[in-house]
Amino acid sequence: MEHYYVELLQEFQLPLTNPVLIFSLVLFIILLSPIVLKRFNIPGTVGLILSGVLIGPYALNLLEKSSAVDLFSTIGLLYIMFIAGAELQVNELKRNRNQSLLFGLLTLIVPIVAVYPVCRYLLNYNVSASLLTASMLATHTLVAYPIVNRMGIAKNQAVPITVAGTILTDTAVLLLLAVIIGYSQGNLTQEFWLHLAISLTIFTMIVFIVLPFIARWFFTKLENEKHAHYIFVLSAVFFSAFLSRVAGLEPIVGAFAAGLALNRLIPNSSALMNRIEFIGNSLFIPFFLISVGMLVDLRVILSGPMTLIIAALLTVVALAGKWLPAWVTQKLFKLSAAQRQLIFGLSSSRAAATIAIVLVGYQARILDLNILNATIILILVTCIVGSMVTEKAAKEIVVEESQASPVDESDEASFSEQILLPIAEGLPSERVLEFAVLIREKRSAKPLILLSVVPNDHEAELNMKKSKKALEPMINYAASFDTKLDIVATIDYNVSSGISRMARELQADLVVYGWPLHRGFIARLINDSAESIVNCTSKTTIICQITQPLALHRRLVVIIPPLAEMEKGFEQWVAKMTLLSLELSIPMELHCNSKTHAAVLDSFDSMQSAPKLLFEPMKNARDWENLSRQRKRFKDDDIIVLVSARKDSLSYKPYFDQSPEQLEKHFGGISKIMIYPASYGAANIAEGYVDVVVPEPIRIGASAIRKVGNELGLFLKKNQQQIRKKIRDKRQNQQKTQDTTEKGDKP
Structure with a gap:
């Protein structure tokens, strides 16, 4: 028994060495720290850093900086940079490139100009030490980025400006670090500059050309291997970070570059991005924040006044060097005060690059112990200040955005948007469900509705149970998008009537329907075709066929007929296609x-x-009557969106009736979407009589007669072929029987 207690006490000797116990402690901190400190209005990010200080080797000594801690910390840091690159709105970055470039230059130059004289003339350091310290304080780490992500303002103009400035600044400083080290060692030769240029060129080509090509191939060939997608992305991030290191840069540059390279292939609302964010925000990023706190040595405060004086000087100058660029950027580009504070909060935290530079400088004997200890204190103070300022500014921006967009009827509808996904034949397509997730209003709390219409016969109840059971796997698939999905089964005599009735009962705002199989004349007579489904409801209806993963498309081509802007659902479908374009970054x-x-x-x-x-003028609308003539305009990775209209609508044209068949015939391998906007027409009347749905009348005309004749001919030809086959089979069976009888009669 005594032996047991001795072994038990050994497990709790400090610092802890049992990996299971260490991991349990870290998980408890990640769980409880933000919850406890939230009661004191302290951001969760700050709580994790303070927790790291408390359990670190210089306080309670519960944990020490081991290889395992360094590994998880590195993963968390790379995760932050990768997510920042993957979630970056490329269009917004291009739109704000002038602001980003100006802020990046200011946040690089101002701290260097401010810190260098302090180190050189007040603290009496040499040129190399002063320049390295000044450039080190010009860097900043996006420690507070998870706050921005959680508050839902990652698309705000101030965020891409700061993120782009971060990359510009850190990349320049890390290049400057290589130059300073080379200068201190006397290695600034022609060979040094040639090696740096070649390595950067090779790194850029591999990450931005080779990596996206491999990723597109991988996502296409292994579309159904969802977990493999995550492993591939993680491998790409770490390999890019390694290549960055080989090229002479810090791994954080490679991780961010990987995020930019894969940006278009990982939509923000996709299941893959949801997995990346969930694992990163739950484990790796908090682990990194804890490891930052573990670097703080509380004994430095008691070691003498010199370290505290240096730390105070560097901290004040460093914070001022980030506030001034944020203020100049705000004044020049007319940003709000909250946006200025957000830029300052995001850019004031120092951690990753600062730690890397100070350790490299200390090991190269350029920086002394006082600078090292002062930098650790500076990291703690700036991370706390940056997180608190970011939290406050983010809340103000949320309020500003809500006040700038007063809630009207359309806004209230967006908060309660209901999308109906009818299933008329076969099982639902995962791509159609992903399409619905990408275009749904993110503020809506209502789930997607997957509707199955069961024929009203003597096995209706049994078929309803079978239908619901068959659709249950789609609930798990929708959960991977962090989206709730409800399954509804209903009984009706035909599909269109069932969909029409449920669209009214559920108050659906949008109906998204998978491209139907070919239906002929008989299906139209019994009112069970896609056309009947469209005409039995006045809601905006989208029929789509996605032939490859959505993330692999490169262009969204929208064909709009004249007077389409006069339809009731014009703004609705424009908003949906805009959201799709933004999600796919195309x-x-x-x-x-x-x-x-x-x-x-x-x-x-x-x-x-x-x-x-992009705008391609449609000089003559009749050019689109025969879509086969337009085939050369499209590529296999396009999404063709054809805006049609219901009969009796303002923008309706007779050739719309032939458009679905032409799309299917001439563009079979290309993703295509048919949109029927909500209308003011007679469809509203039809919705009032959902139990008795009147079949669509056949229009008398050359095209209608020809179409009916072709379908009747195909139907009769098919029946004749079946009759001939039966007669042929019967004759063959009779011949076999006769042959068998003749053989039996022979002696």
Whole structure:
């Protein structure tokens, strides 16, 4: 028994060495620290850093800086940089490139100009030490980025400006570090500059050209291996970080570059991004913040006044060197005070690059112990200040955005948007469900509705149970997008009537329907075709066929007929296609006349962000009557969006009836979407009589007669073939029987 207690006490000797106990302690801190400190209005990020100080080797000594801690800390740091690159709105970055470039230059130059004289003339350090310390304090780490992500303002103009400035500054400082080390060692030769240029060129080509190509191939060939996608992305991040190190840069640059390279292949609302953020925010990033706190040596405060004096000077100058660029950026580009504070809060924290530079400088005997200890104190103070300022500014920006966009009827509808996904034949497509997730209003608390219509016969109840059971796997798939999905089964005599009735009962705002199988004349007579489903409801209806993973598309081509802007659902479908374009980070190319183009631009004014927009004037609408002539305009990785209309709508044209067949015939391998906007027409009347749905009348005309004749001919030809086959089979069976009888009669 005594032996047992001795072994038990050994497990709790400090610092802890049992990996299971260490991991349990860290998880408890990640769980409880933000919850406890939230009661004191202290951001969770600050709580994790303070927890790291408390359990670190210089306080309670519960944990020591081991290889395991360093590994998880490195993963967390790379995770932060990768997520920042992957979530970066490329369109917003291009739109704000001038602001980003100015802020990046200011946040690089101002701290260097401010810190260098302090180190050189007040603290009497040599040129190399002064320049290295000044450049070290010009860097900043996005420690507070998780706050921005959690508050849902990652798309705010101030965020891409700061993120781009971070990369510009850190990359420049890390290059400057290599130059300073080379200068102190006397290695600034022609060979040094040649090696640096070649290595950076090779790194850039591999990450931004080779990596996306491999990723597209991998996501296409292994589309159904969802977990493999996450492993691939993680491998790409660490390999890019390693290549960055080989090229002479810090791994954080490689991780951010990997995020930018894979940005278009990982939509923000995709299941893959949800997995990346969930694991990172739950484990790796908190572990990194704890490890930052573990670097703080509380004994430094008692070691003498010199370290505290240096730390105070460097901290004040460092914070001022980040506040001034934020203030100049705000004044020049007319940003709000909250946006200035957000830029300052995000850019004031020092951690990753600062730690790397100070350790390299200390090991190279350029920096002394006082600078090292003062830097640790500076890291703690700036991380706390940056997190608290970011938290306060983020809340103010949320309030500003809500006040700038007063809640009207359309806004209230967006908070309760209901999307209906009818299933008429076969099982639902995962790609159609992903499409619905990407275009749904993120503020809506309502789940997606997956609807199955069961024929009203004597096995209706049994078929309803079977239908629900068959659709249950889709609930788990929707959960991977962090989206709730409800399954509804209903009984009706035909599909269109069931969908129409449920659309009214559920108050659906949008109906998204998978591209149906070919249905002929008989299906139309019994009112069980896609056309009948469209005409039995006045809701905006989208019929889509996605032939490859959505993230692999490179262009969204929208064909809009004249007068489409006069339809009731015009702004709704424009908003949905805009959201799809932004999620996939692809341009939207409009084929329409000038009036419709102007109406689309007016719709963009009410949106927080807009995609890259291309315009192809439609001089003659009749050019699109025969879509086969337009085949050369499209590529296999396009998404063709054809805006159609219901009969009796303002923008309806007779050739719309032939468009689905032409799309299916001439563009079979290309992803395509048919949109039927909500209308003011007679469809509203039809919705009032959902139990008795009147079949669509056949229009008398050359095209209608030809279409009916072709379908009747195919139907009769198919029946004749079946009859002939039965007669042939019967004759063969009779011949076999006769042969068998003749053989039996022979002696």
